[in-house]
Amino acid sequence: MILRRVARPLLASMFIYGGIGMLRDTQGHAKAIEPFLTETFDKVEGLVPEQVPRDPATLVRIDAAVKIGAGLALAAGKAPRLASLALLGTLVPTTAAGHRFWEIKDPAERQAQQVQFLKNAGIAGGLLLAAGDTAGKPSLGWRARRAAKKAGQQAEKLSKKAEKQLS
Numbered sequence: 001m002i003l004r005r006v007a008r009p010l011l012a013s014m015f016i017y018g019g020i021g022m023l024r025d026t027q028g029h030a031k032a033i034e035p036f037l038t039e040t041f042d043k044v045e046g047l048v049p050e051q052v053p054r055d056p057a058t059l060v061r062i063d064a065a066v067k068i069g070a071g072l073a074l075a076a077g078k079a080p081r082l083a084s085l086a087l088l089g090t091l092v093p094t095t096a097a098g099h100r101f102w103e104i105k106d107p108a109e110r111q112a113q114q115v116q117f118l119k120n121a122g123i124a125g126g127l128l129l130a131a132g133d134t135a136g137k138p139s140l141g142w143r144a145r146r147a148a149k150k151a152g153q154q155a156e157k158l159s160k161k162a163e164k165q166l167s
Helices: 002-024 026-043 056-076 080-098 107-132 140-166
Strands: none
Touching: 002 026, 002 056, 002 080, 002 107, 026 056, 026 080, 056 080, 080 107
């Protein structure tokens, strides 16, 4: 459908552009998220495996790679539901780290960050819609229920057939 061919690249463009920007200024982004990361890792100490990187620059690069890769996949319509979920997974911590308006005292800056937070919340809504879009095909849940029902009917038929043969 034409709507998906237009909407998906539009939604993905912000992530692709943002991911490229993160790679161009990794250190600047790392510095900006460092307080959030320190606070978060302190709260979950002992719960996060040692293999999870804690270096802000490394996490920025990983985030950028996911944004670019999943953004390109969404724009191209390749695994769009999975790509949307991956992008949503990057949007939540980005929003929580970068737009903490509730901590800002200056009214103008607070309002600007609140607008950015709400913008990201709206984009999250779009990603949720994209993640749930089955492109007119039955959902996985529907297909599973249908298969279970058919299997139950088939088992019932076989059971009745076996009963007849035994009697």
